[in-house]
Amino acid sequence: MRVLKPILFALSCTVAAQAAYAQNISDNVVKIGILNDQSGVYADFGGKSSVAAAQMAVEDFGGKVNGASIEVVNADHQNKPDVASSIARQWYDADKVDAIMELTTSSVALAVQGLSKEKKKITMTTGAATTELTGKQCSPYGFHWAYDTHALAVGTGGALVENGGNKWFFLTADYAFGYSLEEQTSKFVKSKGGQVVGSVRHPLAATDYSSFLLQAQSSGANVIGMANAGLDTANAIKQAAEFGITQGGTRLAALLFTLAEVKGLGLQSAQGLTLTEGWYWDQNDENRAFAKRFQAKTGKMPNMIHVGTYSTVMQYLKAVQKAGTDETEAVAKALHEMPVQDAFTKNGKVLPNGRMVYDMYLFQVKKPEESKSEWDMYKQLATIPGDQAYMKAAESGCQLTQ
Amino acid sequence: MAVGTQYLAEQQPKLSTTSLVLGAIAIAALIAAPFFFYPVFLMSILCFALFACAFNLLIGYVGLLSFGHAAFFGGAAYYTAHAVKVWGLEPLTGILFGAAGAAAMGLIIGFIAIRRQGIYFAMITLALSQMFAFICLQVPFTHGEDGIQGVPRGHLLGIIDLNQPLSMYYVTLAIFLFGVFAVWRIVNSPFGNILKAIRENERRAVSLGYRVDRYKLGAFVMSAALAGLAGGTKAIVFQFATLTDVQWQMSGEVILMTLLGGIGTMIGPIVGAGLVIALQNYLASSQFPVTVLIGIIFVICVLLFRRGIVGEILELMKRKPKGNV
Secondary structure (H helix, E strand, C coil), X not given: CCCHHHHHHHHHHHHHHHHHHHHCCHHHEEEEEEEECCCCCCCCCCHHHHHHHHHHXXXXXXXXXXXXXXXXXXXXXXXXXXXXXXXXXXHHHCCCCCEEEECCCHHHHHHHHHHHHHHCCEEEECCCCCHHHHCCCCCCCEEECCCCHHHHHHHHHHHHHHCCCCEEEEEEEXXXXXXXXXXXXXXXXXXXXXXXXXXXEECCCCCCCHHHHHHHHHCCCCEEEEECCHHHHHHHHHHHHHCCCCCCCCEEEECCCCHHHHHHHCHHHHCCCEEEECCXXXXXXXXXXXXXXXXXXXXXXXXXXXXXXXXXHHHHHHHHHHHCCCXXXXXXXXXXXXXXXXXXXXXXXXXXXXXXXXXXXXXXXXXXXXXXXXXXXXXXXXXXXXXXXXXXXXXCCCHXXX | CHHHHHHHHHHCCCCCHHHHHHHHHHHHHHHHHHHCCCHHHHHHHHHHHHHHHHHHHHHHHCCCCCCCCHXXXXXXXXXXXXXXXXXXXXXXXXXXXXXXXXXXXXXXXXXXXXXXXXXXXXXXXXXXXXXXXXXXXXCHHXXXXXXXXXXXXXEECCCEECCCHHHHHHHHHHHHHHHHHHHHHHHCCHHHHHHHHHHHCHHHHHHCCCCHHHHHHHHHHHHHHHHHHHHHHHHHHHCCECHHHCCHHHXXXXXXXXHHHCCCCCCHHHHHHHHHHHHHHHCCCCCCCHHHHHHHHHHHHHHHCCCHHHHHHHHHHHHHHHHHC
């Protein structure tokens, strides 16, 4: 027994030390869930590549945070809020997921953020556009990265006027999302001294845009603003190219369009298109290096959603490290306080309503003859400083800021 | 009456002891289920199963293929969500309000649609439900593509706290059982027999003196109300109502569930709904695209077992004794 005692003592000490160590990270593992559309219309916009981006962030972070391992789980919500909500609940209750990210499409993002607020868990949205996430429906544990409708309107609306596009005609999808994009963009066009000469509303998922485009052409506008999304925008751009509208000197401005969609459309149809994004691979050496690694993993160049998701995972892990725990309140506090400096942005900061503010860029799609390589697609026209691009926290309507 | 009595003799299942025992086991299993499976997942199955049963009432027993049932399901979800969130109604009243709204819509859509048969009926219901989906996209109270979010679950009748997953589950189960019982009661009533007579031979039913249109409209409204009951419950369970539930894809999905399970059987739609929802849930985190797999299963079902899973099993059970004799 005399021999056993010290051994037992030593053993119990190690066990106690281990317990104390693991205490701060629940179950000794930090679990991050990537929930997005992986088989539907937004599969290129975010999809599996966002999952790859999240895994890259974990690798770059070192695979461990405060001694606990990091795990990324993912699921395809099929653009159904009920599927998303039941997966999210299952993740939180049964699988001990600590935070959910990406969340493409507004209805899903709002549903999961609402649920997470109730369950006191962190959500970091990159894939949804609505300003409601950091507005009336904001949450102390909800964060919005990458972009929102306000930033797109300021970017494409405001900055393009300064670039010479001062007479606007809107091609607007006939539902709330379209109206709010048109309304916000018009406001910035006018505030910069531009004018709106007309607008036309097309039904959602229309296939023939010829009459709308001819109206736009005959209005004398030099910019056709497309306040729609996804397939609608792509179809309108394709038909505008067939009509030779862009060759006639009229510029097309897409309000919600990323590198993934431009690639899908091809330079021949998309040339001359103006759009706003938060990240482009050919901006500097660091971006090029990041994009190269990403391409090796997924076979394509990332857009702002993918790099944004990388950034949310990275920032979340940094916050866990700083807080020394994965307890929600402490991590949320750290997330609100820490500046964002990573592959995504150099000067990001988080507002009290959860909005991550950083510089956005106005790009123009190159002509096929200007493009030197497969992914050489953008020309940068302007930088929109984050403070102008995003709504002030006090104006957002978020209860947390009052 | 010949047709009606023939059906009375042939199809009315007198509740045999075996089916009573099986029913009791099924209900016991449903009561125990939340201790083994995830409650929200089960509730989602129950809501869709009730929706499929309501749809089956129309296609299985009247022979009317409605391609617009999403309007009733999703419409009721919106009515309930709005009533509970904005007007502060008690949840059960909210659900009943949703079902009543769906029934009213069923009356209007049914009134127009039942005048035509077959593909024309399907197309009219599709057109009217698409119209409704576009209205939902536009009117302010639905909040467009954001949907009505954050609907409070509240307290049932002011007493039972629905924020507890188990109490929410048992309330959903009670509503589901009520709905399935209602379908069973409708099908096995004189009214249901006339519906089946219409399904088999509409002209003969007319010649026997039945006002066929009224029976069809009655069945349509009941089906719409039950679909609404399911939709309203879903809005409370998930605490939101969105455009997904009113779009035509949802009408297609309920057809898929019913076909997979077995048209015209009592439990077929329930099995089909369980299968589809389980696939959507469990395949979500797999590498395989969910929609593709569901499509493949659908094709296999249509090619190999057209009566659906439950339909084929019932057929096998029917054949067996004959083979032995």
